[in-house]
Amino acid sequence: MKARVIVTLKNGVLDPQGKAIEGALSSMGHDGVTQIRQGKVFDIELEDGTSDPEAKVKAMCEALLTNTVIESYSIEIED
């Protein structure tokens, strides 16, 4: 069983890395980008038959994987 956690910066939190990537793309000639926000992905393998995987992964997000002061997250479970 697999879970994917996608972590993004909350709105209003400045993302200097995203800004730098935006600048680099624009200088390479990739036009039309209005904003880039950098995030991260965790791919988590869970034992098959794990009960309530969503709740389990949510607990991991709250405990360690994300800093909820600045980050939001979403969880996808794949059987």
Add this chain to the structure above:
Amino acid sequence: MRAVVVLVPGLNRDRDMIAALEKISATPPLTVWATDTDLPAADLILVPGGFSYGDYLRCGAIAARLPVMQAVIKAAHNGVPVLGVCNGFQILIEAGLLPGALMRNASLRFVCKQVRLEVTNADTVFTRKYSQGQIIDCPVAHHDGNYFAQPDELAALEDRGGVVFRYAEGTNPNGSLNDIAGIVNDKGNVLGLMPHPENLIEPLNGGTDGRALFESALAEVA
């Protein structure tokens, strides 16, 4: 007076901290290791700077979940003064002892230089030997010192005088909101700051402006 320095894999300013304490108080501090679950009876706990766990995940995130930090959190809740410097500040924030977050420097560069700090709250355990509004020199060396808090949290922090050190005008090295360099918790016993006062305690370092911070904390518990 018994000072305890927390040692965690990847810190590299621990010896500076130990040397500073030894020079100022004439007593070597005790040390505790990452996996220790109990602290010796402590009057002052110090979390030094460095790059705990290689700054993986988020700076200080993994160190903050170590057994030794659970003991530090407990001691902090019991009122023991706790000082976190640089990565130590990041660890205290990740441990939930201080509000907000420390993000990548706005310049995206590692900054290593001398800055000037304004003491914006001289009425704390750590700053009594400074005067309100005093401008001091202090070195910084970090990549993630850009203080951020949500607007309501920031307003609450400012309202209660939680900002203890600000980068003096024109020296903000990292884009911190409100030029914040160091903050104290509600109870006033937990201070975190990005600059390194332990590196400015004798003339040979190029100045002694960092000394009063340790003298304040040590006097408080003597």
